[in-house]
Every structure is written in C-alpha cells, then in structure tokens.
Amino acid sequence: MIRVLLADDQALLRLGFRAFLNQEPDLEVVGEAGNGEEALSLTRTLKPDVVLMDIRMPVLDGIEATRRIVAGGSPAKILVLTTFDLDEYVYAALRAGASGFLIKDALPAELINGIRVVASGAAAVAPAVTRRLIEQFTPHLPEPLQPPAEQPLEGLTDRERDILLEIARGRSNREIAEQLHISEPTVKVHVSRILTKLGLRDRAQVIVHAYETGIVRPGNAEHITGQPFG
Incomplete structure (x- = not known):
C-alpha cells in the first residue's frame, strides 16, 4: 500500500484527488494539508510514502516545504503539481529534492502512474525534460x-x-x-x-x-x- 499525503490549498481539489486515489487498491490517502507548514508537519507525523505537493500555497510554499522535508531526512518522495510544465518553479522544485512533477490538469491515470513511479524510487519526469529544464534555467x-x-x-x-x-x-x-x-x-x-x-x-x-x-x-x-x- 502506497501512503499518500495531499498538499494543496484548494479543498475541492484535494477532495477530488482523495476520491479517485482511494479507489485504487494500492493507494491510500492518509492526510491532507492546506499549506506548506501543514505538509511539513503531517509528513513528520503520518510518514507518507509520497507527498502530492502543490507549488503555490500560503504560509509556506511547496518548494520550501519540499526542501525542508528532504533536508529533514524523510524518505517520502515528493511529486509536485504545477499549472505550467516548464517554468522556474518546476526547476526550483527539482533542485529542492522533488522526484517529479505533473500538470494539474493531468488525467487521473497519469497522476496515479506518477505516484506509483516515484514511490518505486524512480523519477516521474522524462530524463530529456529534466535536462531541458536545467539547461534552460541554470545560465x-x-x-x-x-x-x-x-x-x-x-x-x-x-x-x-x-x-x-x-x-x-x-x-x-x-x-x-x-x-x-x-x-x-x-x-x-x-x-x-x-x-x-x-x-x-x-x-x-x-x-x-x-x-x-x-x-x-x-x-x-x-x-x-x-x-x-x-
């Protein structure tokens, strides 16, 4: 069973994610966070396998929350959600330690597959995309x-x-x-x-x-x- 923590400031979006993720036999939503501070706290207490992390959240954004989770030694993998597929926020999230990213309007099957991929220890982003992203922003x-x-x-x-x-x-x-x-x-x-x-x-x-x-x-x-x- 893959334990998933949802971190997004939109309650309705979290509700939708929870509904279809819990239908999968190998996925379980163990908690919800409305901002980065909550995500950080719940990652410590609930010990999820995967954190589905929105980038733009109040109190503490998803990038800094990701950085603190990784720096704290948590084994949880971070899968970030973004409105845009190639922007500086995605690159910053990868630098912070995220294992991949998905577009918010991704199909449910794509989201489910992304969670399974990062939980397995792989990266939920094509290597060529990661390289292109890095080459675009490092200069x-x-x-x-x-x-x-x-x-x-x-x-x-x-x-x-x-x-x-x-x-x-x-x-x-x-x-x-x-x-x-x-x-x-x-x-x-x-x-x-x-x-x-x-x-x-x-x-x-x-x-x-x-x-x-x-x-x-x-x-x-x-x-x-x-x-x-x-």
Missing part, C-alpha cells in the same frame, strides 16, 4: 550554484561514470543500455549504486547534481570535469 542563476566539489565523482567506477554522463544527456535506461551495449537490468543496478554513492534520491537528482557541481554544463554534456567520456 540565469547566480554563480556558483555550489562550490565545485573536489573529486565530485570519487568512488564511482569507470562504468558508473559513463552511465552518469548518459543520464545527464537525458537518456533513459533503455537508451543507455543500447548506447553502452549492456543489458537494461545492468543499467538499473549501476544507477542504484550511483545514487547510493552520491547520496542522491533518484535520476532526476543525478541530473541536477551533474549540472550544479559543474560535472557537465548547459549545452555541453559531452565532458565530465573537463575529461572526455564515452
């Missing part, structure tokens, strides 16, 4: 985003570095498998190890990490830390 952010990490890939094997670069290029597991001539299950194993070694939550965070530490740069995912790969 306009203050520099540096983070101090360049010393040996940001220390501990990764050569194969893991190759796969990290392919993730940063926006490629799916299947595309990576074809590019590197390995099986898709092998790619998944390597991705899991990369997440563990770098302390990241999912592949969306791998892409954010790659750009914000300077491992790759907007418009150039061909090199990692100045050295050619693949």
Whole structure:
C-alpha cells in the first residue's frame, strides 16, 4: 500500500484527488494539508510514502516545504503539481529534492502512474525534460550554484561514470543500455549504486547534481570535469 499525503490549498481539489486515489487498491490517502507548514508537519507525523505537493500555497510554499522535508531526512518522495510544465518553479522544485512533477490538469491515470513511479524510487519526469529544464534555467542563476566539489565523482567506477554522463544527456535506461551495449537490468543496478554513492534520491537528482557541481554544463554534456567520456 502506497501512503499518500495531499498538499494543496484548494479543498475541492484535494477532495477530488482523495476520491479517485482511494479507489485504487494500492493507494491510500492518509492526510491532507492546506499549506506548506501543514505538509511539513503531517509528513513528520503520518510518514507518507509520497507527498502530492502543490507549488503555490500560503504560509509556506511547496518548494520550501519540499526542501525542508528532504533536508529533514524523510524518505517520502515528493511529486509536485504545477499549472505550467516548464517554468522556474518546476526547476526550483527539482533542485529542492522533488522526484517529479505533473500538470494539474493531468488525467487521473497519469497522476496515479506518477505516484506509483516515484514511490518505486524512480523519477516521474522524462530524463530529456529534466535536462531541458536545467539547461534552460541554470545560465540565469547566480554563480556558483555550489562550490565545485573536489573529486565530485570519487568512488564511482569507470562504468558508473559513463552511465552518469548518459543520464545527464537525458537518456533513459533503455537508451543507455543500447548506447553502452549492456543489458537494461545492468543499467538499473549501476544507477542504484550511483545514487547510493552520491547520496542522491533518484535520476532526476543525478541530473541536477551533474549540472550544479559543474560535472557537465548547459549545452555541453559531452565532458565530465573537463575529461572526455564515452
């Protein structure tokens, strides 16, 4: 059973979400929050698997609530809702630790699938979309985003570095498998190890990490830390 917390300032919208989510045999809505502070508090007490988080809420917005939930060490995955598919709010949410985003007018089946995907540990956003989003907004952010990490890939094997670069290029597991001539299950194993070694939550965070530490740069995912790969 996937435990879901709804965080949205529109009560009617929460009611609709609750109605169709609770019809699914593997989903259970365990609570509702009308603002970011409530979402933060209820995440601590109810321990949901997934928080369906609106971005624009009173008291505390969804981006800051996401950042605090992730910083607090909660294992809950955050799936953000937005009115627009590619805007600075979505990018900020990914930077804060969200595992994906959906448009508010998404079909119920898309929302249900997104919840299941993030609950499984994957990212509910196409890798290519994540990369495009990052490349669009990183040039306009203050520099540096983070101090360049010393040996940001220390501990990764050569194969893991190759796969990290392919993730940063926006490629799916299947595309990576074809590019590197390995099986898709092998790619998944390597991705899991990369997440563990770098302390990241999912592949969306791998892409954010790659750009914000300077491992790759907007418009150039061909090199990692100045050295050619693949």
